[in-house]
Amino acid sequence: MKKRMEFYFYQGMLALDVTGPLDVFQAANELLSRNGKGKGGYELTFSANAPGPVSTSSGLCLHADARPGMKKIDTLLVPGGMIAETASTDSTNSLNIQMAAQKARRVVSVCSGAFLLAAAGLLDGRKATTHWMVADRLAQLYPAVHLEQDSIYVQDGNTYTSAGVTAGIDLALALVEEDYGPSLAIEVARLLLLYRRRPGNQSQFSTTLALQAKVGKRFKPLFDWAEAHLDQKLTVDQLAEKAHMSSRTFARIFPSETGMSPGRFIEQLRIDRARELLESGVEGLEQIARESGFGREERLRRAFQRRLGISPAQYRAHFMKGEQHDQGSYIRDIHL
Template sequence: MQFFFYHGMVALDVTGPVDVFHAADELLSRDGNGEEGYELLFSGRTPGPVSTSSGLRLHAETSPVVGEVDTLLVPGGMIAETASEDPGNVLAIQMATRKAKRLVSVCSGAFLLAAAGFLDGRRATTHWKVADRLAELYPDIRLDPDAIYVQDGHIATSAGVTAGIDLALALVEDDYGPALAIEVARLLLLYRRRPGNQSQFSTTLAMQARAGKRFKPLVDWIEANIEQKLTVDRMAEKANMSPRSFARIFPSETGMSPGRFVEQLRIDRARELLESGAEGLEGIARESGFGREERLRRAFQRRLGISPAQYRAHFIKGEQHDHRSRIRNIHL
């Protein structure tokens, strides 16, 4: 696996995936089953130190390697768009990917893959902050600006920074099966896996952004009391408004009715409980404010299209499958 370095990239876009792949190597070595894991190669336009956006210096060991490179990974950075306008960077990426079986970008690294011509007509994602700009420059990309990561054939793209860790876990699962991905997540104290189509934002952050400064204290109070009965009258009282004014103003400022707003926060709480391995759907229903398992199930089916049990299985279940022994050459 080869990583492509350029000045101004985000360090975590590199170090997050590197630690995931390294942890996979450690676990494969511990098992002693002959699987060789990942060989990590670090390249840049020229060998030498590369400054990241935080000032941390990483070292490019080599110029881009042309050959049987399994995966090329391109990190993002606030200057990724500028870096993508440099013909030297684009040419280096094109050369390194001539025989690569898989192309990966983290965050705004999608600008460099797009400039090299690899994202035209494909589904992709990037950091929400630069999604509009990427779509403007490359209208042929089928951009999903809300996804954590997107895998379209042999090309995978992720949202900002820590989403690169989610994508790296997904790649480990693709390469070596869910059992190893689960062990890597446990070793690094990560969630088993967030699905790629999960929103880049937690619902709480999204709801707070919707509510704005005026209703932020109310959102905080709702979160702290999510398991209670939350009527319009009660929320209006906490917002120091009459029920009639609250019912009129709240939707106009948030784009949601109070009931839908609360349900979305409850779904988010239930998701957190399911992802953490909490047992008993009845208990999860009570803690998240749905009261009964049936109400929890109906809300999940209506809003997410799956049952709570299916959602939990996505995180904590998986059967190990056979796969061929291989060395993955990753170039950052």
């Protein structure tokens, strides 16, 4: 029996938040059909407050078949977009999502679609994630949500949330694996030319870009200098000097403008450098610890466990999986 998947549409949503997961589920259908398992798979349906064309932020129009909550469904999927926070303030959207969720086995959001789930009360007391750019805003508006800002996707009970845009593809692949096993998920990734499927507890891989955005033009020279000297011991006094401030002023202004302490800033840069070294095939963890500025393997391991929830060895193993199965089997692209 096919699993009924309902995508909830609203004006101004991001097209890729719909089409990315949609193509994953359709690819699963095609593969199941080829393997003689046509009775399984997904029935893909599309709902909105009013049936008919719904414009995405890019101008692409998608068609909604019906109003939400009309039938029992397996999965409700709510996309995000730049307009998602505004859309979440529309009580009609909240009521529609609540009705559909009551008839769904599981509820999913992509990117900033988490705003709509939160507004509908579906994330209260639950762990969730969203795009790093709007994570602070979501936390501010919905303090009852236990936000995991770094994760690519998060499951809490029957509720699933994903980080920005194509992290929804990672989550869709995870749902296919949950429904039909890892072999089908691997074949879907191969069919769609995706390589290296990321697990949900991986951090959003855009953290370097996110840091650049946070530090802004004022601290851009400091950012560049710190990246070039991560293998050295970096003190607040040194950072302040490069920012052309006194240590006291720097210690006050940097957190207020970037939302993070100088220590957290440097640690994140070092974690990103260690990731790059792990992905590039550098073998020794002691060498990686030295080159990324952690100094010792134990400090590197503790930082990974604290910030990513996995060890450096586990991180490397996730990336090597794709080569063990097939170079075309897993997602590796750094997407938001």
